[in-house]
Amino acid sequence: MKPWQRDTITSILAVIVFAVLTGLLYPLAITGISQVAFPGDANGQQIHLDGKLIGSKLIGQSFASPVLGKNGKPEEKEGELVTEPDPRYFQSRPSATEGGAYNAAASTFSNHGPNSVKTREADEENIKAYLELNKNPATKAEYDPGLTVARIPVDAANSSASGLDPEISKANAWIQAYRIAAVRHLPLASVDSLIARYTSGRGLGFSGEEGVNVLELNLALDRVTAGTS
Amino acid sequence: MTFAGWFTIAAFVVVVSALAFPLGTYMANVYSGERVFLSPIFSGFERLLYRIVRVDEERQQDWKSYAKSLIIFSLAGWLFLYFVLRTQDAFFVPHALNPLGYHSAPADVTFNTVSSFMTNTNWQFYSGETTMTYLSQMIGLTVQNWLSAGVGIVVAVALVRGIIGRSGKGIGNFWQDMVRTILYVLAPLSIIGALVLASQGVIANFSDYLTVHTITGLNQTIAMGPVAGQEAIKELGTNGGGFFNTNSAHPFENPTQFTNFFEMLLVLIIPAALIFMYGRMTGNRRQGYAIYGTVMIMFLGAVVVAYIAEAHGSPAQHAAGLHTAVVSGSGGGNMEGKEQRFGIAGSALFDVITTVTSCGAVNSAIESFTGIGGAVPFANLSASEVIFGGVGTGLYSILLYVLLAVFIGGLMVGRTPEWLGKKLEAREIKLAGLGILITPLAALFCTALAVATRAGRMSISEAATSAKLGIHTPQAFSESFYAYLSQANNNGSAFAGYTGFIQPNAGNLGSHGITLATVLGGFDMVLARYAPILFALAVAGALAGKRVTPAGLGTMRTDNGTFVVLLIGVIVLVGALTFFPALLLGPIVQGLTGHLY
Numbered sequence A: 001m002k003p004w005q006r007d008t009i010t011s012i013l014a015v016i017v018f019a020v021l022t023g024l025l026y027p028l029a030i031t032g033i034s035q036v037a038f039p040g041d042a043n044g045q046q047i048h049l050d051g052k053l054i055g056s057k058l059i060g061q062s063f064a065s066p067v068l069g070k071n072g073k074p075e076e077k078e079g080e081l082v083t084e085p086d087p088r089y090f091q092s093r094p095s096a097t098e099g100g101a102y103n104a105a106a107s108t109f110s111n112h113g114p115n116s117v118k119t120r121e122a123d124e125e126n127i128k129a130y131l132e133l134n135k136n137p138a139t140k141a142e143y144d145p146g147l148t149v150a151r152i153p154v155d156a157a158n159s160s161a162s163g164l165d166p167e168i169s170k171a172n173a174w175i176q177a178y179r180i181a182a183v184r185h186l187p188l189a190s191v192d193s194l195i196a197r198y199t200s201g202r203g204l205g206f207s208g209e210e211g212v213n214v215l216e217l218n219l220a221l222d223r224v225t226a227g228t229s
Numbered sequence B: 001m002t003f004a005g006w007f008t009i010a011a012f013v014v015v016v017s018a019l020a021f022p023l024g025t026y027m028a029n030v031y032s033g034e035r036v037f038l039s040p041i042f043s044g045f046e047r048l049l050y051r052i053v054r055v056d057e058e059r060q061q062d063w064k065s066y067a068k069s070l071i072i073f074s075l076a077g078w079l080f081l082y083f084v085l086r087t088q089d090a091f092f093v094p095h096a097l098n099p100l101g102y103h104s105a106p107a108d109v110t111f112n113t114v115s116s117f118m119t120n121t122n123w124q125f126y127s128g129e130t131t132m133t134y135l136s137q138m139i140g141l142t143v144q145n146w147l148s149a150g151v152g153i154v155v156a157v158a159l160v161r162g163i164i165g166r167s168g169k170g171i172g173n174f175w176q177d178m179v180r181t182i183l184y185v186l187a188p189l190s191i192i193g194a195l196v197l198a199s200q201g202v203i204a205n206f207s208d209y210l211t212v213h214t215i216t217g218l219n220q221t222i223a224m225g226p227v228a229g230q231e232a233i234k235e236l237g238t239n240g241g242g243f244f245n246t247n248s249a250h251p252f253e254n255p256t257q258f259t260n261f262f263e264m265l266l267v268l269i270i271p272a273a274l275i276f277m278y279g280r281m282t283g284n285r286r287q288g289y290a291i292y293g294t295v296m297i298m299f300l301g302a303v304v305v306a307y308i309a310e311a312h313g314s315p316a317q318h319a320a321g322l323h324t325a326v327v328s329g330s331g332g333g334n335m336e337g338k339e340q341r342f343g344i345a346g347s348a349l350f351d352v353i354t355t356v357t358s359c360g361a362v363n364s365a366i367e368s369f370t371g372i373g374g375a376v377p378f379a380n381l382s383a384s385e386v387i388f389g390g391v392g393t394g395l396y397s398i399l400l401y402v403l404l405a406v407f408i409g410g411l412m413v414g415r416t417p418e419w420l421g422k423k424l425e426a427r428e429i430k431l432a433g434l435g436i437l438i439t440p441l442a443a444l445f446c447t448a449l450a451v452a453t454r455a456g457r458m459s460i461s462e463a464a465t466s467a468k469l470g471i472h473t474p475q476a477f478s479e480s481f482y483a484y485l486s487q488a489n490n491n492g493s494a495f496a497g498y499t500g501f502i503q504p505n506a507g508n509l510g511s512h513g514i515t516l517a518t519v520l521g522g523f524d525m526v527l528a529r530y531a532p533i534l535f536a537l538a539v540a541g542a543l544a545g546k547r548v549t550p551a552g553l554g555t556m557r558t559d560n561g562t563f564v565v566l567l568i569g570v571i572v573l574v575g576a577l578t579f580f581p582a583l584l585l586g587p588i589v590q591g592l593t594g595h596l597y
Helices: A003-037 A117-133 A170-184 A188-197 A214-226 B003-031 B039-052 B063-086 B107-118 B134-164 B174-200 B227-236 B257-281 B285-312 B315-320 B343-356 B371-382 B393-413 B426-452 B474-488 B515-544 B561-593
Strands: A046-049 A052-056 A064-066 A083-085 A211-213 B210-213 B219-222
Touching: A003 B039, A003 B063, A003 B134, A003 B174, A003 B227, A046 A214, A052 B210, A117 B315, A170 A188, A170 A211, A170 A214, A188 A214, A211 A214, B003 B134, B003 B174, B003 B257, B003 B285, B003 B343, B039 B174, B063 B107, B063 B134, B063 B174, B063 B515, B107 B134, B107 B515, B134 B174, B134 B227, B134 B257, B134 B393, B134 B515, B174 B227, B174 B257, B227 B257, B257 B285, B257 B343, B257 B393, B285 B343, B285 B371, B285 B393, B285 B561, B343 B371, B371 B474, B371 B561, B393 B426, B393 B515, B393 B561, B426 B474, B426 B515, B426 B561, B474 B515, B474 B561
Parallel strands: none
Antiparallel strands: A046 A052, A064 A083, B210 B219
16 A cells, blocks of 8 residues: 555544544533533523523623514514613623624624724714713703713723623723612612622632623612512 | 733733643653653553554654645545535434534635634634534534644644654654644643633533523523533634634633633643743753743733733724723723623733734634734734744744744854754755745735735725725725734634624525635635645754754854844844735724824
């Protein structure tokens, strides 16, 4: 047999062997062990409420409600549901996923360039929406008396990388706390203490930034309002 | 910028060095054929593997024979992956492994993807969760994550053997090196890595996508899959191809502040360890330290620039009125395309780590980095994968530069260049020169073709086209240039607006007229991977037969600070001369002007 023929046979056999080892046994073993040892983590840290699946702790959500049209059905525009943020809940970061915000079946970057007019316009739109949301519709005054454009934390105006960021910054949460406290008739201090409870610390004490898990915080708010905790 | 941010960078450098040193010693033992602590577990299985694939692992191969085995093996892997990806919805694929009934991508996209994974690039013209079945992710892409990493490492090992070879032509046995790499190096680290990640929230399951009814009355579909295993080898093998479209930014790939740090360690540990391995195998540890120092200095320079630039914020943010300074409760900076949990430092550091190595995973959108912040990955890629570089590719690429530096140093002092006792002659220098230049050549040629033709410009994202002026902006050039630079360096990170569409779920119809980009990219990757490998192996063959002469008074030292400076100078000079004009047109213009387009 010539060397290249021997190499060809060996290559074919080696690809099959390695495919079985690294492409079947390895992922099956990792998945199997994880399902037994860390079932909650391996299945996406699902959160259930009254027996129904309402989200994953790790995957951000939009806390907006569908807008009902004249016929009483949810309104749609260009195939996407029309929604408006629910002032009773903390709102997540802007998300640029296709097919509506927080589409966890198709994560996407916004891919907004640093020197792009489109980026500026997107930021301005997010700033406007944020100010609008944190303003008392009756009195036209900001819930947080010190709120100005310059005080809006960057994470509240910039879209996240995955479009599924489950967290917001503490500064962002503190501003929204004024609105939540007013709308839900809760003392500001108790909302702030909930924020502190659902803030994740830095990894190993230094890695990354602190962030507030929006879904967990909102669920806790509902429990407080319902008087069950 | 924050104290915690700087501390993260410092801690990372310390931890990765402390872990890489013992790993380098261990790998040197593995490739020298000595017994290691895993030998009792694996040696029987190792012998069985040799029998199954029918090789005589004791047979020494010369460089040509080694290269032949490598090429034929890669080709077999390419054909296998192409078959897997093109038969996604064939009758033999069980429903559990294709729960959403995905079809196969068109031939040109598959050509690009297969070439991309075979070459350790993991450039992705597809979106994982909307096009790939669980089976394709496992037996298709994950397998190449292992094999392409292995191919890179064995070339580096073969080159080191050539350098230390005392007589004869043998540079080792390709099959033995592959098997040992997978069993003794990649397998233990991947298994540990995958389980650590799974324990922190990286998912590992074969479920259907979840359907969620949120508390405000919306529906959300959440993509699932066997992610943890692929995630670990994706980082360790410096592959970088994400299970999901947004790669390591996706919370199921990189869920916490801790996993971000951990994944960065996984990416850099083998490239760093290989340099220590080199020092140990050549018996000249000081030279290993000199190379380590060289790349670490360049690495730190890149991190510092990227961190400062991103912390400063972007012109678009400032024009919108945002304040980007650190305030109580917020880290500030350019958070467009970044995740809250990673923050600025965690994103900038991750970005630099995955672009100095050939990993190309991203935990933030490089397209949204500031002009100067985005120029850093450009500069990293322009250094042609020598600042740590990919697994194996980094070591053999910088050794070619070392050769060149020794030659230039020899010219400067007027002596015959010698390296580790071996005289360098015209043949080695020619081979090293060609090996160094082929990657930039491929990148620049492809970029020129892509921006000069209409078919190429179709790939430019809408956002990089000025609506007001109706012309492409510097961002458009950056996108195109980065695409071919990244693919030529087998990196795989992207200014993701380039052909950045989501292929529709039903049918995955679409190359949407981007055929030029997929085909051009595919050839770019294959050429820039295998040509330098052949040159590196040829250098190994040329060095292996040379006799060693003891170092004399006139020998230029290659293990001291002077040599570090010379080596950095050569790397920067080659990179700058090749790429500076092109870099000016894209990221540097944006970074310096602050102008909005």
